[in-house]
Amino acid sequence: MHVMRGIESTHDGFVASSRKRFVKKDPSHKNLDVLQQEIENGSRLYLARGITLLESTKPSDKKVGQEVLTNLLPKTGNCIRIGITGVPGAGKSTFIEAFGLMLAEMGHKVAVLAIDPSSTLTGGSILGDKTRMEELARHKNAFIRPSPSAGTLGGVHKKSRETMLLCEAAGYDVILIETVGVGQGETIVRGMVDYFLLLVLTGAGDELQGMKKGIMELTDGVVVHKNDGANKPLVKKTVREYTRIMHMLQPASPEWTSRVQPVSSIEKTGLEAVWETVLEFEKEMKEKNHWDTRRQHQTRDWFHSMIRDHLIDSFFSESGRKTQVKALEEELLDGHLTVTGAIDRLFSS
Template sequence: MHVMDGIESRHDGIVGSKRKRFIKKEKKIEIDLLYDEIRKGSRLHLSKAITLLESRAEHDQKAGQGLLRKLLPNTGESIRIGITGVPGAGKSTFIETFGLLLAEAGHKVAVLAIDPSSTVTGGSILGDKTRMEALAKHPNAFIRPSPSSGTLGGVHKKTRETMLLCEAAGYDIILIETVGVGQSETVVRGMVDFFMLLVLTGAGDELQGMKKGIMELADCMIVHKADGENLKLAKKTVREYRQILHFLQPATPGWSTTALPVSSLERTGFETVWETIETFYEKMEASGVWHERRQSQTKDWFHSMIRDRLIDSFFSQQGKKELVADLEKQLLTGEMTVASAVDAILPMD
């Protein structure tokens, strides 16, 4: 009986070893296939690669990072544009119209969306892409939501990796939309080259509900829905914003943020928007700011992932969650100070 146990155990070990080698070989073949197809511009395989990177399974994560390393030399050649806006500004309509005009002009456009609020419902922001149906059908366009995985840091990591995959697939314009409001604007500003803020007419009223900090993140302000009876007021709003922007700290050294009137309904103003972005690129590349910003983006990503990994590592340790919960109770009852609670978790040497 013991002899048979030994034989069975040895047999299981051999089979298990063969199975591991097979899985490894299969994963290598999958990476090679994904690499080739992504470089050819296959949207299907690009979606599969993004799903691989988003997977929480350890073997998928390793395979995804292996693919990303292989594709890395083919990244970085796009213009990364962040887009945010006040509620009701019509971001989706603007992005679809802008994306279609660029796609029709021969550009390859990828749209990625960030919504930290999706962590509450667990929902997918773009879902079936009904918000940008016409753009989603264009052969030069690719639309993908960025699930947050529970934190803004999760968004940070997934969106950046998705962006690199899109660049490797030949997308030369990446549009990153913030669906949520608040901290997400700062996160997106840290991963894009050019940042646009969409507003509506009536600058005086609008400023009451807009934080100065968000305006200072923008390289360009778009006064949207500048059409019909609203056109005259839109032009007035543009003038008001230009006056305001003159007194604010510019988002990019050597660049003066401006305001532009745009109508998605009439498809007007978009050429000026694109010319502004092209001028920005030329000036920033010539001055070295473009390269510096890209380096800053990489360092920001690196430090963000270190913080995320440390937090995950801390809470994965046995008893840490319970300890934090107990200390929180003591804090709320006034039994100890915040500094003392932190020392109890992370004692100083």
């Protein structure tokens, strides 16, 4: 794929290669007003720069990023936030590209936050160098931002919420958040979005053997993917099976029955039906006053989560704490100390 070098490029490689150049070019961040204005005007280049500041571990960068975000908060919230997860091989990226392209062609501005697994050695993005969603990345109404999970539970970067808000301030009215699809990460994403979508493949019975019931209970909609070619008869059967299952579960959203829909991203079928369901969901939730209530609860939970993160960071930043923890770990593993005893010693010192 040819990587665009102009101001509107959002290709993963361009964003990554531009970070150091941005910071080096303006180390003092004196052009904060320009940055804020350009983001508000919809510049994808400056949006990428703003996100980089939010994700930075450098205090001066973080301060500027927070100031810009605070100033832009009144511009946020006017969007639909959709979380997308699925079992391995379900085709999340393929679906997101097809779905995003359809919305972009309709005139919507679509931001995709693709949360990549982090390297256990570097903390960087394993998938960041791979070319994904090429066609969507080139569309003028789309913005794709890969982000390393940096060790956060479930692969969701702790700054993903702030990234989402900055995208909204830039005028993106549909935010798609792709999860890595493992473990408790779905619960975190559920706490960030309005509508949570699960992608599955045919053969519900076998697939459910390895799928936690809890994940099913988080979903507002299920897409049975790859409804094309010889798969169609089996997809039809799978839709019936999942529909039966979803009716037996507690609804993820009040007064809403999760829909199960067949989709082929290759043949571009079923995508419009999924979008119509999302809009129906939005209308019902707003009419019944659940929409704003959920978002308020999410903001509160985010606040408490950040308090916990800050306390942990502060604890380990204290002089000698890491050495003390390591010494207690060795006593625990040697069988000379109970966990409760270790905690008592840790916090009594």
